[in-house]
Amino acid sequence: MKLVYTNENRFLVNNAKNILENAGIAVTLTNEYAAGGTGALSPFDTWVELWVVNDSDYEDAVRAIEASPGPEQAGQWKCDRCGEANEPSFEFCWNCRREKP
Ligand SMILES: [Zn+2]
Numbered sequence: 251m252k253l254v255y256t257n258e259n260r261f262l263v264n265n266a267k268n269i270l271e272n273a274g275i276a277v278t279l280t281n282e283y284a285a286g287g288t289g290a291l292s293p294f295d296t297w298v299e300l301w302v303v304n305d306s307d308y309e310d311a312v313r314a315i316e317a318s319p320g321p322e323q324a325g326q327w328k329c330d331r332c333g334e335a336n337e338p339s340f341e342f343c344w345n346c347r348r349e350k351p
Pocket residue numbers: 329330331332333334343344345346347348
């Protein structure tokens with residue numbers, strides 16, 4: 251098994267899972283029921299993780315997720331200059347330092 255995708259937004263992880271299942275790739279989720287659990291877990295530990303069952307599917311899985319239109323749904327913004335996706339909290343493009351539009 252290989253970890254292919256994780257995000258604090260479980261909607262995005264489930265979205266990625268659907269993409270891979272539609273592509274015929276066997277996947278499994280971990281931490282699916284961890285969020286809202288014990289205070290002993292750090293926030294990162296409660297992120298849902300998407301794993302490919304067969305390591306040989308890993309490259310295809312990464313490509314399928316990257317090709318999907320998911321990121322904008324999480325409030326990310328796209329840089330005017332270089333087109334890279336940036337986290338909502340970024341004031342400048344991580345790639346070329348252009349200001350958030
Ligand atoms: Zn940029």
